[in-house]
Every structure is written in structure tokens, then in C-alpha cells.
Amino acid sequence: MNRITGGLWAELQHLNRTAMIPHAVQWMTRLGWVANFDRAATGERYEHRGREFADSEIYKIIEAISLEHVRSGPGELDVVADDLVRRVAAAQEPDGYLHTLFGRPWQRPRYSDFTWGHELYCAGHLLQAAVAHHRAYGSTALLDVAVRLADHICVMFGPRGLNRVCGHAEIELALVALYRETGERRYLDQAALFLDRRGHGTLPLIEFGRAFAQDDLPVRKATVLRGHAVRALYLAAGAVDVAVETGDAELLAALKTQWQNTVDRRTYLTGGMGSHHMDEAFGEDFVLPADRSYCETCAGVASIMFSQRLLLATGESRYADQIERTLYNILATAPGDDGRxxxxxxxxxxxxxxxxxxxxxxxxxxxxxxxxRQPWYEVSCCAPNLARTLASLDDYLATTDDEGIRIHQYMPSLLETTIGGESFTLELATDYPATGTISITVTRAPTAPATITLRQPEWSPPLPDAELTRIWQPGDTIMVDVDMRTRVTRPDHRADAVRGCVAVQRGPDVLALESVDLPAGWTLADAELVSADPTTTDVVVRHHGTGKEATIPLIPYRRWARRGPSAMRVWIPTWQLWSMRPGPSR
Amino acid sequence: MNRITGGLWAELQHLNRTAMIPHAVQWMTRLGWVANFDRAATGERYEHRGREFADSEIYKIIEAISLEHVRSGPGELDVVADDLVRRVAAAQEPDGYLHTLFGRPWQRPRYSDFTWGHELYCAGHLLQAAVAHHRAYGSTALLDVAVRLADHICVMFGPRGLNRVCGHAEIELALVALYRETGERRYLDQAALFLDRRGHGTLPLIEFGRAFAQDDLPVRKATVLRGHAVRALYLAAGAVDVAVETGDAELLAALKTQWQNTVDRRTYLTGGMGSHHMDEAFGEDFVLPADRSYCETCAGVASIMFSQRLLLATGESRYADQIERTLYNILATAPGDDGRxxxxxxxxxxxxxxxxxxxxxxxxxxxxxxxxRQPWYEVSCCAPNLARTLASLDDYLATTDDEGIRIHQYMPSLLETTIGGESFTLELATDYPATGTISITVTRAPTAPATITLRQPEWSPPLPDAELTRIWQPGDTIMVDVDMRTRVTRPDHRADAVRGCVAVQRGPDVLALESVDLPAGWTLADAELVSADPTTTDVVVRHHGTGKEATIPLIPYRRWARRGPSAMRVWIPTWQLWSMRPGPSR
Structure with missing residues (x-):
């Protein structure tokens, strides 16, 4: 098993355990979202608290605690998980149905609102939580609930059941997870059936159009992601799962195309996805305004889920590149330093x-x-979604195949695997992204030759020694240097909203100009970029009105709004740098 | 009385009478919006059709027909107005209340939803319709309904009544209109009271924030328009009415400031207002993306209402300039050539x-x-709002004061007024904006000296003879030439979304590049502007990829999407023209 041992991400994982997860549990308890389950269990009439998807946030936190237990061992949170699982289980109906907002005599009927009801969406998060809980604790307390719920769904929505899909994809990937945990093929079949059913206009037409819930086109016909970003990405992640488990090469190829077009044309430099506020949706190709860019935190989580599945399916480093971009610029940006x-x-x-x-x-x-940054939102998916992602981040470090180990993310870590039945363990030391120096020391090695492959970031010149095959000895060390010079990025000429601007990047970090770093008397709108130097994150800016110049630091985007409220921009107006460069670069 | 006699606007007025108004009546009838009144009158239970504000669309059409009767005389539409008025009147409750969606035993209670209910908004449109109907026909059939409704409102919301405001401003300006028609001071007082009450957070907090319904700040404290554009503009128009009628100079000064800041910082080149889709709202200063610019047609109507009131209050030509910009680029753009x-x-x-x-x-x-362009919308305010504006367009041509006549809009027209009790009539002939030549001939003149003042468009060099005072004789003619050379406009450097672009304008017309005019094989995203010539609307464009150049025509923005579906842009990327010009111009 691999483990992050230090650096930014270990700190965030610690913050997750000590602050983010407890904070989420406190809010969900205070707002009555957990009590919905207790009141549902009594059979008495109650007023449901929270939105249609409130149940799912409790499930995500159970999943996060379970993953955290695996990562860092027993602790106080285990008691919280036990309690939540017990309360969730008590609310399940005799026939397996479980949702606290629908189906009781005084509530709306079950499955009466596929557009906004989120019933199968919540069920999907329960299934994911149950798989994580079972793996962490060996208990079937929640897995039994999930199996009963999944069986109910397979009856209701099976080949002879309702020809409907949930407005918010999620059940698809969850059913595959449950299939993988239980070996029950019917869950995989049901996931595939839900996939096939989407794209045929069975959801009611709403003002955001059929693409909002990806009901405009069958998933294997689409060439790019459309509509609500989180829905589109969860659907795509579930579709990769189905494609891999069923050996559906055509479906997998379609998803790779969708990923590439989406990353090339509908994704912000930060890895953020979704440019519309109104429908939380992808815009058309190259509609990527910096002003009011939405880039929902959960779309970042979902993007990583989609990329990770394609990385596992193909081994191609572009997926790990995109995961890194999204980790450093969305996931590390969202939480405040206090984790609350x-x-x-x-x-x-x-x-x-x-x-x-x-x-x-x-x-x-x-x-x-x-x-x-705000303590809690009415639509509060971001905190629990961050929690479960941080708790499972060790999974993103590296993968193993027959030949050896592929290292995808450069974090201080211990990497442990077996090659041909023999242990192969490495220790990765680095202060990346402060510098680009990465040292990998073999601590246990197989007797046969094995390969160590390092991801070559898209933005770095080719690394010498990025793929080494040999008979390794304990103590063998590989040293590589990733190029950490700052680089100036010009936008695609079709990205109208940032024409005449450039962005500055360094390693995996997108840099930002924050108003607190400007000379006294300047506002953000005054500053134009004059020059950037590859050896520093300091840049020269000019005042638009007075023409005065000043040298100021840029900061990693993820660090913005941590020194009090500030104005900020990633794409910086510049006459000189925009006109001098021939074309776009990442 | 002034009258448009030919040209674009006479054609649109004719289209309004023969197509737009009948079209709106047909749709509102077909969809059951008119029948809501019939069913409300029976007292029996019914299912209301349409949105909360459906009643108001019928009122706006009554207003449009009444204005059209004044403009062009009796006709078939008079019967329609009679019928609608009778049906509306029958639905009024004994205590004066009138709304088809609230207050019956099976409906939500009256005044239970100030945020979205639109009860006072609909009442306001009824009052406006009643004033127009009374003036046109001399009948009190609808005025009596309006007086009973207004009296009910004055009781319910008077100084000792409910301390609430409607989520959508409109009642304020309507009460002033009713005051002007009836002389009843209590309506003006009630309008002033509604104004004073807004801005104190009495509306429930919604996700779009308190500014959405202008409940964040008292109207006299604000410095710029915020929130939902139509709401903000209707409120501002009503506030000018109150300021003028009560002699409130402080309030008038605040509104002039709001107008100027809004036009300078929150208005598109077309005169369009409102950049957000989500909440149909103004963005922050200089957040004016061309992509997905909202610029609701009704916000154009409302902007003209606000500007016209300030023009009447101050005589300053900037308000007439903005009206012209909005007329040519929003109001003339919205309707299709068939008026349907x-x-x-x-x-x-x-x-x-x-x-x-x-x-x-x-x-x-x-x-x-x-x-x-679409035949009808669920939120269908644009068609009836266009109809009543076109029917009253003669009012925008000119104004009279003690010294003479001020001509604000250059349309072929007859202008009739009296100066010192004597008739003063002019005939304005022009094919503006095809050319800039305007000829004004005196047909009847007072015996004393009188002044003829011509608006000098902001974008034209000063006109000789723009203000002439003399003793006029019938047959005297003034000839002026407005500068109709095309001009290249660079955006403000803070309008990030159009940096590196220019727009081309000619007279009152904003020009647009439409994809159907591009060379074969080009897409809109390929085209960059190389040069523009003041003497023509043809421009030279270059293909971004191949570097090939071509000369193509630009068209008036209002003519776009009339040759089949097309791609289109107003702000055109340009390396040369953007960099060469020193600063923004209108």
C-alpha cells in the first residue's frame, strides 16, 4: 500500500481528519440532516431538513471516515461512523428503499421527480459509503443496507422495470463499486442498463435543456462533456467503470475522446470545469470567462474521478497530469487553512x-x-466531497503492473507493492513543488528486473531516467529534476474572454496576482504585466494609468484569499507578452 | 402631437399593429392566460395557466392597443381591447383586489409571496393600461377597475398598512401615472412610500442576494443600478416620477448619478443591460462579457423608460443619445421581420x-x-413590452418648452406644438441612418422668435445650426448633416472580456460581423479584423490560421440572424486596431 508521508498533501490529510470531517459532521448534525434518518425511523410525521440530496452528504462523510480509518488507523472518528451507520440503517424501509424525503404518506411519492429528486443519486452515495465502510472495518452493517437498497433498485429499474434514469448521475459508478465488492454481476448489469437508458429524452424537458442531465445524447455517441459539470463527470466516471468491467472498447474510446475534447476546450487552466453559474454547466467550446468562472469544487473532485479511471484503464500520463493540475489548483484551493x-x-x-x-x-x-471561503453552504457537497478525496489520496500516487511501478504524483511517500510475488518498496523524498528535485530510494527489491517509471509532466522537458529497468538493490537511488522555471501561457485565440492576457505557471501551480501584493494606491484593474522571468515568481507590472512600473510577487493560485479578502486574477492583461508569443501552451 | 411618418420606425409601428399585437393576443389566448380572468370571475375552482405575471401581459397588450388607437386611429384591435377590458374587469374582487393566481380558497393567500408573487407588479401594469385606455377611448371601464385596485393597495400598504414592497418594482411608476391621470394625491404618496420602504431588507433573503430586488440599499443612497435589470430600471423610472412630482432634488440627483454610472460601467455598447443569465442581473462594473451577454429585450424597454424620464426632467441630450442607441440596437433587433x-x-x-x-x-x-428569434416564451414579457413601446414611440421624437422645440430623434416625422399659444409645426425629412442628412421645414410658425434645437449625437462632431432662434416663416428649412462615417471603438481596459477587440459603429448602429458574410470555409472564430475604412461598412479581415485576407461587409447589429441561423460577433479580435488607439470611445 502507498502512503503520503509529508508535505502539503499530508498536511491537508491531517487537516481533513482533525478539522474538515468533524466540521462537516457538526454542521450536518446542527442543521438536522442527520436527524432526518432518526425521524424517518420512527414512522412519525416530520419536517425534512435540508435539500433533496442531504442524505448523500452523510453518506459521503461515512465514506470519508472509512477511508481515513484505512489511511491513518483507528481514532475518534470511528465512533462517529458507527453512530451514523446505525442511524442510517434504522431508516431503511422494509423493501430496501432509503431516502428521507420521499415516499412516506405525507411526502411526495417515491420516484416522482427524477429531475430534481436525487433518489438514485443518494442511493449511489450510500453504496459507495458501504463499500468503503466494509473495506475499512470488515463490518457488513452498512453493506447489508446497500445490498438491500441495490436489490430494490435492480427490481424497480431492471430490464422489466421503469425505463428511467436519475437526473443526477452517480448510481452508475456506485453499482460498479458494489459489484466489485460483492461479485454480484447484476449490479454491473444494472449500471450498464442505466447508462444505455440515458440520452433518450426520458427526463422531463427543463429550462436548461436536455444536455443539463446528459439526456440529450447516448453516452457512447457524445464527443465532449455537456451540461451540469458534476453530473457529466460522475456519469463519465461510471461509464469508464462499465467499459472496463465489460470490456467495451468502443465505449472506452468514446470516453477518451470526450475527456480530451473537454480538457482541450472546456476546462480552465486550473483544471476547473463548468463556466455557467445558472446551471452549473459546461459552456460551449472556449467559453471560459475568468470573471465569474464557476469551477465548482465538486466538479474538481469529479474530474479527478474521471481522470483516475482513465489512468488506470490506459496508463497514459496525460490523465495523471490533469489530476495533478486539479489537485494543486482546485482541491488545495478550496479549503481554508483552518479546515472549517x-x-x-x-x-x-x-x-x-x-x-x-x-x-x-x-x-x-x-x-x-x-x-x-464560507463555513457551510445550502448545497454543501464540497466539504464532504473534499473529505473523501483527501482521505483516499494515497491511491493516486502510483500504480503497479507486471513490469514494475509507475509513479504518478510527486509527494513525499512510501510506495509498497509486489512484483512477481516479491516485495518492491520505494521511498520518495521531495519538497516539490517548492523545488523540482525528486529522490527515489529503493528499500526492498525483487530479485528479477523491475521497471520504475516516472510521470513526465506535460510542461517539463523530457526527464532523463524517467523509465529505468534493472535489477534493483536496496539503497539504489534515482534523482530527477523536474523543470520548475516559471512559464508564461498564452490562451487559445478562441478563448475570447482572456484575449490579450497571459497566465504564469510554475510546476503544477497556476500563479495568481493578488491585490494585497500591489503597490499602495493601485487597484487590480490598473495592473498590466510587463515581464516575467523564468527564474522567479516575481513579475514586473505597469500601472495602466500612470505607466509606473513595480516588481511584485505572484502567488500560487491555491494560496489566494488567505491574507484577508482580496481581489485576484490568474489571466493578467499584457501587451508585450501576449503579442510576442506564437501560440497557446499549457 | 408628434408623429413618425416613414422609415424604419414607421415600418415597425405598422408591423406592431398588424402582426406583433395580434400575435401576442393569439398566444395569450391559446395558452389560457386570458381565460384565467374568465374562470376567476366564475368563482369556481380552476387551474391557473402561465406564470405569476401572466396577468400583466394582458394588461400590457391593452396598453399597447390603447396607445396604438391614439397613434393610428380606430381599427379592428379596438374590439380586442374592449373584450379584454370586460374580461379583466369581471375578475376583480369586491374589495378591489385583482390577481388570478392568489387569494381564492384553493390558491395561495394574497400577499404571501412578495419575492416571486408579482401581485403589485401586475397591479402596476393594470394601472398603466387603465391610464392609456382612458386617454385613448375616454372610457372609464378600466380606469374604474384601476382606481378600486389602487385604493385597495393604498389601504393595505398605506402608512398604517403592511410595511412591504413587491419583489418586482412597477407599482411605483404606475401609481404616479394614475395620480397624473386622476389628480388623486394619495397615489403619489403611496408611490413615494413604496420607494422609501425598499432597501431595508423587508424581502426574504434569496440566493441572488438582497440586491436582486434592490432591497439592499435605499434608492436615494445607491450610486449605480444593481440586481435584476428590469426590476432596477422600473424602480429607477418610478423614482424619477416621484422626484419630479414631489420636487425632490436630492432623489433626482441620485438617479442621475445612478444612470451615469450604469451607462458608463454596466451597459453594453448596444445599450443592452444585464450581463447575468442566472439572475437576469447587472454584473459588477465592467463585467460585460460578449459571450452570453443577456441584454434582455425588456431591460432595453425599461432603460428607455428610465432615460426618457430623465430627458424630460433635465433636457440633457445624453439621455436621448442612450434612447437612440437602445432603440436601434435592442428594440429594432428583437422582433423578427414577420413580427411573430x-x-x-x-x-x-x-x-x-x-x-x-x-x-x-x-x-x-x-x-x-x-x-x-422564437415565437413565444414562457416568460413572455418581451413581445407585449415591445408592442407598447413601439405604439408610443411618437412621444420620443421631440419635446417643447417655453422657448421652442427640442428634436431628439431623427425619424421622418411631423412635429406639432404650440409656443406662446401659437401653432409651431415642422416637417422632418431624412433617410437616417442610411445617410446623415436631415432636413427640417417649418410649416406653421408663431409670430414671436422660437428656438429649434437639434440633438447633437455624442459620436458626431458638433453640428452647425444645432440651435437656431429666430422668427420663423413657413417654408424655412434647416439642413444638417450628422457624421455617418464608420468609427472604430476600443473597449475600456477594465472590460476584460473584450480586451484585444474593437467594435465598429456607424451613426446609431452598432455593426456586427455575421458568419454568412465570411469567405467559404471560414468560421467566425477564425476572423480577425485588419482594417476598417470610415467611408464604408466593408472591412478587411484576416484568417487566424492561414493569414489570408478578405474584404467583407459588416451589417447593423439589428439585422443579424435574418438570413437564416448564423454566428455573429460585435467585438472583433484585432491586433492592429486595438493596439493603435489610445483609449476607449463610445
Missing amino acids: SFFYANTLHQRHPGGDVPVNDDGVSIRGGAGE | SFFYANTLHQRHPGGDVPVNDDGVSIRGGAGE
């Missing part, structure tokens, strides 16, 4: 310091505005 | 030909997408 506040949206341009997010009487932010 | 289709939104950049507007089973478009 979060960005829901991750804009690339904040014109004025501070947020304008309305807060209700419960202290809950009722929209996803992007100027300041 | 409309743009709801008026984007400045359409990337792909055609629309993607979902249509429901009734044939109604359920969102305001902007690629193609």
Missing part, C-alpha cells in the same frame, strides 16, 4: 475583495459565490 | 449558428437563449 471553510466556486478573477454570499438565519451560505 | 418572433436575450457574440432553446409541448420556449 471552503470555496464552493473557484473563480479565476475576483474583481473586488471579499464575498457577496448571502447567509441565512442558520449561518448557511445560500449560494456559491467565490470571494471568500 | 422575438429575441428574449440580445447577445453580442453567438458562437454557433442557431439556437438551443428548449421548447415545451405548447410550442413555448422555456428559456431566453439568444441564437434565434
Whole structure:
């Protein structure tokens, strides 16, 4: 098993355990979302608290605690998971159905609102939580609930059941996870059936159009992701799972095409996805405004899920590149330093310091505005989604095949695997991305030759020694240097909203100009970029009005809004640098 | 009385009478919106059709027919107005209340949803319709209904009544109109009271924040328009009315400031207002993306209402300039050539030909997408709002004061007024904006000296003879030439989304590049502007990829999407023209 041992991500994992997860449990308890299950179990009438998908947030936190137990061992959170599992299980109906907002005599009927009801979506998160809980604790307390619920779904929506899909994809990937955990083929078949059913207009037409829930086109016919970003990405992730498990090469090829077109044309430099506020949706190709870029945190989580599945299916480093970009610029950006506040949206341009997010009487932010990290949102998927991703981050470090180990992410870590039945363990030491020096020391080696492959980041010149095959000895060390010079990136000429601007990047970090770093008296709108130097993150800016120049630091985008409210921009207006460069680069 | 006698606007007025108004009546009848009144009158239970504001569309059409009767005399539409008025009147409750969606035993209670209910908004449109109907026909059939409704409102919301405001401003300006028609001071007082009450957070907090309904700041404290564009503009128009009638100089000054800041920082080149799709709202200063610019047609109507009131209050030509800009580029753009289709939104950049507007089973478009004009929308304010504006367009031609006449809009027209009790009539002949030549001939003149003042468009060099005072004789003619050379406009450097682009304008027309005019094989995204010539609307463009150049015509923005679906842009990428010019110009 692989393990992150230090650095930024170990710190975030620690913050997750000690602050983010407890914070989420506290809010969900305070707001009555957990109590929905207790009240459902009594059979008495109650007023449901929270949105249609509130149940799913509890499931995601159970999943996060379970993953965290695997990662860091027993702890206080285990008691929380036990308690939540017991309360969830008690609310399950005799026939396996489980959702606290639907189906009781005073509630709307089950499956009466596929567009917004999120019933199968919540079921999917329960299944994911149950698989994680079973793996972590060996207990079937939640797995039994999941199996009963999944069996109910297979009856209701099986080949002779309702020809419907959930407005929010999620059940598809969850059913494959349950299939993998239980070996029950019917869950995989049901996932494939849900996939095949989508794209035929069975969902009611809503103002956002059929593409909103990917019901406009069958998944294997599409060439790019459309509609609500998280829905599109969860669907795509589930489709990769089905393609891999059923050996469906045509489906896998379609998903690779969708991924590439989406990354090339509909993804922000930060890895953020989704440019519309209104429908939380992908825009058309190259509609990537920096102002009000939505880039929902959960779309970052979902993008990593999609990329990771394609990485496992193909081994191609572009998927690991995109995961890295999204990790450093979305996932590390969203949580506040205290682990008790979060960005829901991750804009690339904040014109004025501070947020304008309305807060209700419960202290809950009722929209996803992007100027300041907020403790909790009415739509609060970001915190639990971050929690389960951070808790499982060790899985992204490396993969193993018959020939050896492929290292995908450069974090201080211990990598442990077996090659031909023999142990092969490595220790990776680095302060990346502070510098680009990475040292890999073999601590146990197989007797036969084995290969160590290092991901070559798309933005770095080819690494010598990126793939070495030999008979390794304990103590063997590989040293590589990834190119950490700052680089100036010009946007595609079709990305109208950032024409005449460049961005500066360094390693995996997108850099940002934050207003607190400007000379006194300047506003963000005054500053134009004059020059950038590959050896430093300091740049020269000129005042648009006075022409005065100043040298100021850029900061990693993920560090913005941590020194009090500020204005910020990633794409910086520049006459000189935009005109001098021949074309776009990543 | 002034009258448009020919040209573009006479054609649109004719189209309004013969197609747009009948079309709207047909749709509102077919969809059951008119029948809501009949069914409300029976007292029996019914299912309300249409949205919360459906009543108001009928009122706006009554207003349009009444204005059209004044403009062009008796006709078939008079019967329609009679019928609608009778049916509306029959639905009024004994205490004066009138709304077909609230207050009956099976409906939601009256005044239970100030945020979205639109009860006072609908009442306002009834009052406006009643004033127009009374003036046109001399009948009190609808005025009596309006007075009873207004009296009910004055009781319910008077100084000792409910301290609430409607989520959608409109009642304010309508009460002033009713005051002007009836002389009853209590309506003006009630309008002033509604104004004073807004901005104190009495509306529930919603996800779009308090600014959405202008409940964030008292109207006299604000410095710029915020929130939902139509709401903000109707409120501002009503506030000018109150300021003028009560002699409130402080309030008027605040509104002038708001107008100027809004026009300078939050208005598109076309005069379009509102950049957000999500909440149909103004963006922050200089957040004016061309992509998905919202520029709702009704916000254009409302902007003209606000500007016209300030023009009447101050006589300053900047308000007439803005009216002209909005007339030529929003109001003339929205309707299709057949008068039976409309743009709801008026984007400045359409990337792909055609629309993607979902249509429901009734044939109604359920969102305001902007690629193609649609016959009818679920939110269908644009057609009736255009209808009443076109029917009253004669009012915008000129104004009179003690010294003489001020001509604001250059349309072929007859201008009739009295100066010192004597008749003063002019005939304006022009083919503006085809050319800039305007000829004004005196047909009857007072015996004393009188002044003829011509608006000097902001974009034209000063006109000689723009203000002439003399003793006029019939047959005297003034000839002026407005500068109709094309001009290249560079955006403000803070308008990030169009950096590196210019727009081309000619007279009052914003010009557009439409994809159907590109050389074969080019897409809109390929074309960059190389040069523009003041003497022609043809420009030289270069293909981004191949470097090939071609000369193509630009068209007036209002003519776009009339030769089949097309891609279109107003702001055109250009290396040369953007870099050569020193600063922004209108």
C-alpha cells in the first residue's frame, strides 16, 4: 500500500481528519440532516431538513471516515461512523428503499421527480459509503443496507422495470463499486442498463435543456462533456467503470475522446470545469470567462474521478497530469487553512475583495459565490466531497503492473507493492513543488528486473531516467529534476474572454496576482504585466494609468484569499507578452 | 402631437399593429392566460395557466392597443381591447383586489409571496393600461377597475398598512401615472412610500442576494443600478416620477448619478443591460462579457423608460443619445421581420449558428437563449413590452418648452406644438441612418422668435445650426448633416472580456460581423479584423490560421440572424486596431 508521508498533501490529510470531517459532521448534525434518518425511523410525521440530496452528504462523510480509518488507523472518528451507520440503517424501509424525503404518506411519492429528486443519486452515495465502510472495518452493517437498497433498485429499474434514469448521475459508478465488492454481476448489469437508458429524452424537458442531465445524447455517441459539470463527470466516471468491467472498447474510446475534447476546450487552466453559474454547466467550446468562472469544487473532485479511471484503464500520463493540475489548483484551493471553510466556486478573477454570499438565519451560505471561503453552504457537497478525496489520496500516487511501478504524483511517500510475488518498496523524498528535485530510494527489491517509471509532466522537458529497468538493490537511488522555471501561457485565440492576457505557471501551480501584493494606491484593474522571468515568481507590472512600473510577487493560485479578502486574477492583461508569443501552451 | 411618418420606425409601428399585437393576443389566448380572468370571475375552482405575471401581459397588450388607437386611429384591435377590458374587469374582487393566481380558497393567500408573487407588479401594469385606455377611448371601464385596485393597495400598504414592497418594482411608476391621470394625491404618496420602504431588507433573503430586488440599499443612497435589470430600471423610472412630482432634488440627483454610472460601467455598447443569465442581473462594473451577454429585450424597454424620464426632467441630450442607441440596437433587433418572433436575450457574440432553446409541448420556449428569434416564451414579457413601446414611440421624437422645440430623434416625422399659444409645426425629412442628412421645414410658425434645437449625437462632431432662434416663416428649412462615417471603438481596459477587440459603429448602429458574410470555409472564430475604412461598412479581415485576407461587409447589429441561423460577433479580435488607439470611445 502507498502512503503520503509529508508535505502539503499530508498536511491537508491531517487537516481533513482533525478539522474538515468533524466540521462537516457538526454542521450536518446542527442543521438536522442527520436527524432526518432518526425521524424517518420512527414512522412519525416530520419536517425534512435540508435539500433533496442531504442524505448523500452523510453518506459521503461515512465514506470519508472509512477511508481515513484505512489511511491513518483507528481514532475518534470511528465512533462517529458507527453512530451514523446505525442511524442510517434504522431508516431503511422494509423493501430496501432509503431516502428521507420521499415516499412516506405525507411526502411526495417515491420516484416522482427524477429531475430534481436525487433518489438514485443518494442511493449511489450510500453504496459507495458501504463499500468503503466494509473495506475499512470488515463490518457488513452498512453493506447489508446497500445490498438491500441495490436489490430494490435492480427490481424497480431492471430490464422489466421503469425505463428511467436519475437526473443526477452517480448510481452508475456506485453499482460498479458494489459489484466489485460483492461479485454480484447484476449490479454491473444494472449500471450498464442505466447508462444505455440515458440520452433518450426520458427526463422531463427543463429550462436548461436536455444536455443539463446528459439526456440529450447516448453516452457512447457524445464527443465532449455537456451540461451540469458534476453530473457529466460522475456519469463519465461510471461509464469508464462499465467499459472496463465489460470490456467495451468502443465505449472506452468514446470516453477518451470526450475527456480530451473537454480538457482541450472546456476546462480552465486550473483544471476547473463548468463556466455557467445558472446551471452549473459546461459552456460551449472556449467559453471560459475568468470573471465569474464557476469551477465548482465538486466538479474538481469529479474530474479527478474521471481522470483516475482513465489512468488506470490506459496508463497514459496525460490523465495523471490533469489530476495533478486539479489537485494543486482546485482541491488545495478550496479549503481554508483552518479546515472549517471552503470555496464552493473557484473563480479565476475576483474583481473586488471579499464575498457577496448571502447567509441565512442558520449561518448557511445560500449560494456559491467565490470571494471568500464560507463555513457551510445550502448545497454543501464540497466539504464532504473534499473529505473523501483527501482521505483516499494515497491511491493516486502510483500504480503497479507486471513490469514494475509507475509513479504518478510527486509527494513525499512510501510506495509498497509486489512484483512477481516479491516485495518492491520505494521511498520518495521531495519538497516539490517548492523545488523540482525528486529522490527515489529503493528499500526492498525483487530479485528479477523491475521497471520504475516516472510521470513526465506535460510542461517539463523530457526527464532523463524517467523509465529505468534493472535489477534493483536496496539503497539504489534515482534523482530527477523536474523543470520548475516559471512559464508564461498564452490562451487559445478562441478563448475570447482572456484575449490579450497571459497566465504564469510554475510546476503544477497556476500563479495568481493578488491585490494585497500591489503597490499602495493601485487597484487590480490598473495592473498590466510587463515581464516575467523564468527564474522567479516575481513579475514586473505597469500601472495602466500612470505607466509606473513595480516588481511584485505572484502567488500560487491555491494560496489566494488567505491574507484577508482580496481581489485576484490568474489571466493578467499584457501587451508585450501576449503579442510576442506564437501560440497557446499549457 | 408628434408623429413618425416613414422609415424604419414607421415600418415597425405598422408591423406592431398588424402582426406583433395580434400575435401576442393569439398566444395569450391559446395558452389560457386570458381565460384565467374568465374562470376567476366564475368563482369556481380552476387551474391557473402561465406564470405569476401572466396577468400583466394582458394588461400590457391593452396598453399597447390603447396607445396604438391614439397613434393610428380606430381599427379592428379596438374590439380586442374592449373584450379584454370586460374580461379583466369581471375578475376583480369586491374589495378591489385583482390577481388570478392568489387569494381564492384553493390558491395561495394574497400577499404571501412578495419575492416571486408579482401581485403589485401586475397591479402596476393594470394601472398603466387603465391610464392609456382612458386617454385613448375616454372610457372609464378600466380606469374604474384601476382606481378600486389602487385604493385597495393604498389601504393595505398605506402608512398604517403592511410595511412591504413587491419583489418586482412597477407599482411605483404606475401609481404616479394614475395620480397624473386622476389628480388623486394619495397615489403619489403611496408611490413615494413604496420607494422609501425598499432597501431595508423587508424581502426574504434569496440566493441572488438582497440586491436582486434592490432591497439592499435605499434608492436615494445607491450610486449605480444593481440586481435584476428590469426590476432596477422600473424602480429607477418610478423614482424619477416621484422626484419630479414631489420636487425632490436630492432623489433626482441620485438617479442621475445612478444612470451615469450604469451607462458608463454596466451597459453594453448596444445599450443592452444585464450581463447575468442566472439572475437576469447587472454584473459588477465592467463585467460585460460578449459571450452570453443577456441584454434582455425588456431591460432595453425599461432603460428607455428610465432615460426618457430623465430627458424630460433635465433636457440633457445624453439621455436621448442612450434612447437612440437602445432603440436601434435592442428594440429594432428583437422582433423578427414577420413580427411573430422575438429575441428574449440580445447577445453580442453567438458562437454557433442557431439556437438551443428548449421548447415545451405548447410550442413555448422555456428559456431566453439568444441564437434565434422564437415565437413565444414562457416568460413572455418581451413581445407585449415591445408592442407598447413601439405604439408610443411618437412621444420620443421631440419635446417643447417655453422657448421652442427640442428634436431628439431623427425619424421622418411631423412635429406639432404650440409656443406662446401659437401653432409651431415642422416637417422632418431624412433617410437616417442610411445617410446623415436631415432636413427640417417649418410649416406653421408663431409670430414671436422660437428656438429649434437639434440633438447633437455624442459620436458626431458638433453640428452647425444645432440651435437656431429666430422668427420663423413657413417654408424655412434647416439642413444638417450628422457624421455617418464608420468609427472604430476600443473597449475600456477594465472590460476584460473584450480586451484585444474593437467594435465598429456607424451613426446609431452598432455593426456586427455575421458568419454568412465570411469567405467559404471560414468560421467566425477564425476572423480577425485588419482594417476598417470610415467611408464604408466593408472591412478587411484576416484568417487566424492561414493569414489570408478578405474584404467583407459588416451589417447593423439589428439585422443579424435574418438570413437564416448564423454566428455573429460585435467585438472583433484585432491586433492592429486595438493596439493603435489610445483609449476607449463610445
